[in-house]
Amino acid sequence: MIVLSERKQKVKESIDKIASKRKRYLRQNFFYYKNLKRFFQFSIPENSSVLEIGCGTGDILNSIKPYRGVGIDLSEEMLKIARNKYPALDFFQMDAENITLNEKFDYIIISDTLGYFEDIQKAFKELRKLTTPQTRIIITYHNFLWQPLLSIGQAFHLKMPQKRLNWLNKTDIKGLLELEGFEIIKTGKRFLFPIYIPILSWFLNKYIAYLPFFNSLCLTGSIIAKEKVSEEQDNELYSVSVIIPARNEKGNIEDAILRMPKMGKHTEIIFVEGNSTDDTYDEIVKISEKYKNQYDIKYTKQEGKGKGDAVRKGFTMAMGDILMILDADLTVPPEDLPKFYNAIATGNGEYINGTRLVYPMEKEAMRALNLAGNKFFSVMFTWVLGQRLKDTLCGTKVLTKYNYEKLIANRKYFGDFDPFGDFDLIFGSAKLNLKIVEVPIRYRARKYGDTNISRFKHGWLLLKMVFYSMNKIKFIK
Numbered sequence: 295m296i297v298l299s300e301r302k303q304k305v306k307e308s309i310d311k312i313a314s315k316r317k318r319y320l321r322q323n324f325f326y327y328k329n330l331k332r333f334f335q336f337s338i339p340e341n342s343s344v345l346e347i348g349c350g351t352g353d354i355l356n357s358i359k360p361y362r363g364v365g366i367d368l369s370e371e372m373l374k375i376a377r378n379k380y381p382a383l384d385f386f387q388m389d390a391e392n393i394t395l396n397e398k399f400d401y402i403i404i405s406d407t408l409g410y411f412e413d414i415q416k417a418f419k420e421l422r423k424l425t426t427p428q429t430r431i432i433i434t435y436h437n438f439l440w441q442p443l444l445s446i447g448q449a450f451h452l453k454m455p456q457k458r459l460n461w462l463n464k465t466d467i468k469g470l471l472e473l474e475g476f477e478i479i480k481t482g483k484r485f486l487f488p489i490y491i492p493i494l495s496w497f498l499n500k501y502i503a504y505l506p507f508f509n510s511l512c513l514t515g516s517i518i519a520k521e522k523v524s525e526e527q528d529n530e531l532y533s534v535s536v537i538i539p540a541r542n543e544k545g546n547i548e549d550a551i552l553r554m555p556k557m558g559k560h561t562e563i564i565f566v567e568g569n570s571t572d573d574t575y576d577e578i579v580k581i582s583e584k585y586k587n588q589y590d591i592k593y594t595k596q597e598g599k600g601k602g603d604a605v606r607k608g609f610t611m612a613m614g615d616i617l618m619i620l621d622a623d624l625t626v627p628p629e630d631l632p633k634f635y636n637a638i639a640t641g642n643g644e645y646i647n648g649t650r651l652v653y654p655m656e657k658e659a660m661r662a663l664n665l666a667g668n669k670f671f672s673v674m675f676t677w678v679l680g681q682r683l684k685d686t687l688c689g690t691k692v693l694t695k696y697n698y699e700k701l702i703a704n705r706k707y708f709g710d711f712d713p714f715g716d717f718d719l720i721f722g723s724a725k726l727n728l729k730i731v732e733v734p735i736r737y738r739a740r741k742y743g744d745t746n747i748s749r750f751k752h753g754w755l756l757l758k759m760v761f762y763s764m765n766k767i768k769f770i771k
Contacts (some may be wrong), residue, residue: 348407643731
């Protein structure tokens with residue numbers, strides 16, 4: 295038996311009274327709940343451990359298909375229905391401001407529930423019992439602009455009545471999360487037109503809802519957060535694998551090794567040679583033998599084509615805790631890699647992307663047309679991903695092997711679409727809600743060979759990827 299304050303007891307009693315009518319309200323508003331479920335299904339991979347706070351009758355929790363699903367709610371009447379409908383899930387009557395669970399979860403859902411909390415900051419403080427640095431907290435709430443329409447809906451019994459204790463906006467929620475040691479990964483709004491009219495509703499909610507101005511009018515807001523890094527971790531804790539795809543880069547191989555800094559407790563270098571015409575592979579073999587007593591060097595030939603294929607092959611060989619990509623042209627200096635290591639080892643970021651667009655570049659390092667293209671794609675992908683990404687095309691990218699394996703497990707959502715390898719990692723990390731951080735680097739002109747990038751051919755591929763990612767990430771149903 296939980297002990298509740300007078301105000302929360304009234305909230306509980308009001309929810310208990312409508313528990314038997316919950317099914318009817320879900321049926322009446324099926325279009326809204328279908329959209330909400332789709333959002334959580336996109337944001338949470340199947341077979342995750344998931345806690346839902348304010349789970350009601352458990353429909354959203356069940357739709358995610360967790361391997362471990364737990365729901366808590368104030369209303370025992372709601373929970374009776376939930377237990378009967380979904381016996382494979384666990385449901386407990388519990389106050390979010392006094393959580394007594396003793397386990398950690400991959401994801402915690404708080405969906406349209408904050409209005410019932412008496413002390414939201416205390417509820418957020420309780421979450422720290424349940425989270426690890428990998429846990430994602432996903433919150434949805436209603437846009438305050440919709441309050442008059444929602445009140446009318448309640449008055450005409452078109453919407454489930456809610457005895458709210460408060461009404462918060464995005465700024466309020468972000469502020470309270472930050473006070474309790476969480477940081478925001480991304481925010482968003484969705485669902486512009488909650489009435490179901492075939493074709494029209496689909497078009498407005500899938501496309502128009504994400505356009506500037508219209509997006510601010512959407513009904514559902516969302517916030518995804520994680521634990522904030524509170525203290526610096528041991529920078530010698532992790533091992534590192536540096537993957538170097540190399541095609542026609544014979545003159546850069548020895549420099550790549552000699553300039554490679556030692557990072558963490560161990561650094562391995564993995565060359566993946568890509569069908570070169572200038573004896574790059576023979577040079578890799580020769581230089582690896584020359585420095586085998588000073589560096590841990592591995593190498594292989596690429597069977598497929600493209601940088602993406604080379605990166606994947608290198609990652610499968612990697613033994614390090616942290617995976618890095620370094621282009622063999624050395625336009626990103628190897629000496630800058632410790633900055634990437636520090637960003638991920640201290641927990642300040644989970645997907646670290648280099649950006650060449652902060653510091654001045656060496657002459658001829660990047661052509662004007664390439665620079666313009668980079669800036670265009672930066673704006674587009676920042677909008678699509680919901681996290682700032684200034685330089686999508688920088689070849690240096692870093693993530694942990696743990697997160698890369700999670701990315702592989704969810705790769706089927708995007709498919710094999712990316713010949714570069716960059717966007718496979720970017721899109722996969724965004725879908726996993728990893729915190730993206732950019733590290734500015736000084737971009738150098740290459741000293742050997744010619745670029746393998748075709749401005750127009752690859753520019754067209756990138757443009758297609760923008761539209762592809764819109765439909766797979768931004769314009770989800």
